Amino acid sequence: MKGEYKYVIVGGGLAGASAIKGIREHDKDGSILLYGAEPHRPYDRPPLSKKLWFGKKKVEEIFIDPPGFYEENGVELRLGVKAVSLDAKAAELKDDAGNVTRYGKLLLATGAAPKKLPIPGGSLSEVCYYRSLDDYSRLREKAAEGSSAIIIGGGFIGSELAAALSANNVSVTMLFPSPYLCSRVLPKALGYAVQDDFIKRGVRVFANTSPSSIEYRNGRFTVTASDHRLFESDMLIAGAGVAPSVELAEGAGLILGDGIDVDTRLRTSDPDIYAAGDAAYFPYRELGRRMRVEHWDNALSQGKLAGENMAGAGKEYVHMPYFFSDLFDFGYEAVGEVSSNLEVVADWEEENKKGVLYYLKGGLVKGVMLCNVWDKVDEARELIRKKEPASPKGLMGWIR
Numbered sequence: 001m002k003g004e005y006k007y008v009i010v011g012g013g014l015a016g017a018s019a020i021k022g023i024r025e026h027d028k029d030g031s032i033l034l035y036g037a038e039p040h041r042p043y044d045r046p047p048l049s050k051k052l053w054f055g056k057k058k059v060e061e062i063f064i065d066p067p068g069f070y071e072e073n074g075v076e077l078r079l080g081v082k083a084v085s086l087d088a089k090a091a092e093l094k095d096d097a098g099n100v101t102r103y104g105k106l107l108l109a110t111g112a113a114p115k116k117l118p119i120p121g122g123s124l125s126e127v128c129y130y131r132s133l134d135d136y137s138r139l140r141e142k143a144a145e146g147s148s149a150i151i152i153g154g155g156f157i158g159s160e161l162a163a164a165l166s167a168n169n170v171s172v173t174m175l176f177p178s179p180y181l182c183s184r185v186l187p188k189a190l191g192y193a194v195q196d197d198f199i200k201r202g203v204r205v206f207a208n209t210s211p212s213s214i215e216y217r218n219g220r221f222t223v224t225a226s227d228h229r230l231f232e233s234d235m236l237i238a239g240a241g242v243a244p245s246v247e248l249a250e251g252a253g254l255i256l257g258d259g260i261d262v263d264t265r266l267r268t269s270d271p272d273i274y275a276a277g278d279a280a281y282f283p284y285r286e287l288g289r290r291m292r293v294e295h296w297d298n299a300l301s302q303g304k305l306a307g308e309n310m311a312g313a314g315k316e317y318v319h320m321p322y323f324f325s326d327l328f329d330f331g332y333e334a335v336g337e338v339s340s341n342l343e344v345v346a347d348w349e350e351e352n353k354k355g356v357l358y359y360l361k362g363g364l365v366k367g368v369m370l371c372n373v374w375d376k377v378d379e380a381r382e383l384i385r386k387k388e389p390a391s392p393k394g395l396m397g398w399i400r
């Protein structure tokens, strides 16, 4: 079937859903087509590793918009259909259902996909590379009380799922190569404190441990570690990071970096094609470099701005990165550059439980993590934007 739309959005995640709102702020009735390879309308991913497991949300509550939203806004949904090739010169897109679609403006909100472990058995279909609502449903079915899971990876997904499964009486073993949990963002003392809490709650933690092979036989996994130790379980979940989904952009000859290269207005190297969310590699002025952000808030705000710009707004993306996580009782929100490689000044009200971490570079605050401290994100953003020299003493009590 051949069709023509003023706006085509590829990707039915948060960035794609937000783009609809951006477009409609400036163009009330231009035709919109949204492609989603998954069979579901756009939903939020953070509850997949948190609230759904703790009884704080039901599946029907994670969808971004109600079903009627798309009809009311004149959006045609093509769900369960994948866009497979892009001809930027002809402004045409082909999908795996045999449709050819011409677009006026196109958004690539294709997100990211889990990286496979590059070890024997790493590509077995039984290994769960956790990303989607269907992954949640499958894991939920298997995660019966008393079952066991090995989680490979000590980053966000691995740690959050370890907490989620263990709170559902699954016996959890974590293996990861770094010295402690979430070591890319948490400073050492806090990282070890969070890890000790996991251990106290019954999670078996094997830090500094890499898997070297995976076998699956008669419904059981065996993981051999690089030091030859063997681990067995009923489920195996791998959280080894994600890679941006750039196949369409690559096939069309668009410029790529660590994702799809865009300018400050989120336009790719083709002026009619935009990119946003986990797939976009954008220039971030505050840090003076390009970056790709794999977080909810970035997909929300970039998707919206890309939509506005597709409809002619011409705005620059200057939003400061923000993310959040929950690890049992330890919840946090973070803004700016939050890397454990920076100098970290801690202002604890309750050590390693409640307080504020300041991430400094060259004497300036570059990032702030609010640990079980809520509703202070605006103040944290303000502090970073001020770019005033900060001393550890001067920061004490700044945000409370």
Ligand SMILES: Cc1cc2nc3c(=O)[nH]c(=O)nc-3n(C[C@H](O)[C@H](O)[C@H](O)COP(=O)(O)OP(=O)(O)OC[C@H]3O[C@@H](n4cnc5c(N)ncnc54)[C@H](O)[C@@H]3O)c2cc1C
Pocket: 010, 011, 012, 013, 014, 015, 016, 035, 036, 037, 038, 044, 045, 046, 047, 048, 049, 081, 082, 083, 084, 109, 110, 111, 112, 113, 130, 131, 132, 157, 245, 248, 276, 277, 278, 279, 293, 294, 295, 296, 297, 299, 322, 323, 324, 325, 326
């Ligand atoms: C389990 C989990 C928990 C998370 N928790 C947090 C959190 O606590 N805090 C936080 O800040 N962030 C969190 N994140 C990250 C956050 O969810 C992502 O940054 C966000 O989903 C990115 O949105 P996106 O729209 O760019 O991409 P995605 O959500 O990846 O959506 C892209 C969509 O496009 C589809 N697609 C790709 N290619 C095509 C194609 N060619 N044709 C059609 N469709 C296509 C994909 O199937 C996918 O549905 C979490 C992520 C996961 C997986």
